[in-house]
Each structure stands twice: as structure tokens, then as C-alpha cells.
Amino acid sequence: MMRNLSLILVQMLYLSDLFAAEAGMPQLDPKYWASQAFWLILVFSILYISISKFYLPKIKKNLEDRENKIKEDLDEANNLKNISEKKLKDYENIMTNATREVTKILLESKNILNKEIQVKKSAMEKEIESEISKAQREIINLKKESINSINSISEKIAADIIEKITGDKLNESSIKATAEEISKKNLVKYL
Secondary structure (H helix, E strand, O other), rough: OHHHHHHHHHHHHHHHHHEEEEEEEOOHOOHHHOOOOOOOHHHHHHHHHHHHHHHHHHHHHHHHHHHHHHHHHHHHHHHHHHHHHHHHHHHHHHHHHHHHHHHHHHHHHHHHHHHHHHHHHHHHHHHHHHHHHHHHHHHHHHHHHHHOOOOHHHHHHHHHHHHHHOOOOOOOOHHHHHHHHHHHHHHHHHH
């Protein structure tokens, strides 16, 4: 189908004499060639001059400006990159130094606190020991006093019991000696 269509089209063109100079195409007639060459040279010369003198310099200037702008932007970007890397290194140094300082301060504070705790602990231990020894002395004194009180009470009770049982009043010195002897035997148990 396409083949038939293309054959019909070629045949119509061939029969209509579109390619012949005699059929009315002045471009193909040699007598008009000189004027055509003149106008061709004139138009192309004007076109060439206008493009080379007006348009190309502007385009070239724009390209150079664009290239210079790109170079400036790249240089500025590199400078900013170098500055940011320097700032980053400075920041890392500051952070490292700050970490060292914090660690140092923590250790110093810990040592100071440990010393203060030890001082307070030893003071508290001394105070507790003195209170304990004071309390022990008081207890021993109370025991001794209570033993003396018990002896005197036991002497009175023993004298009253003997007097009620026998009806006679005994010698206080013998009751006292007996009570002291018994209390000395049992004194070791209580002290």
C-alpha cells in the first residue's frame, strides 16, 4: 500500500515538471545567477558582520562572565570549606580541652569530697568512741553504785528478816561483812 502511494506521488511530480528551469524556476536560469550571487554575498556579508560584531561579542562576554562567576564561586566555596574545616578542628580542640578540664575538675572534686568525708568520718568516729567510752564509764559507775546500793539494801533486808525471825537484833558489822563477801563472789558476774 505504501509502495503504491509513493509510486503515485513520484509520477505526479515527474509529470508536473517541477524540477525544470524552463518551467518557470528563475533560480535555475543562468541569466539571473549574477544578481542572485550579488544578493547572496550582500545578505551573508551583512549577516556575518552583524553576528561577528554585535552578537558574538555579547555571547562571548556572557560566557566569560559565566566562567569567571563559576571560578569565583568555586574559589569562595573552597575558602568557606577551608574556614569551616578550621572551625571544626577548633571546635574539636575546644571540646577535647573541655572534656579534659571537666575530667580534671571531677577528679579534684572527688578527691576533695573524699578528704572531707574522711575528715568528717574520723571526727564522727572519735566522737562516737568518746561517747561510747563515756557511756561505758557511766555504766560501770552505775553498776558500782547499784552494787553499793544493793549491798546496803540487802543489809537492811537481811537485818530485818533476821530480827523478825529470831527476834534479836544482830550486829550490823557482821551483816555488812557477810553481804560484802557474798557480793564480792557474785560481783564478777555483773561487772
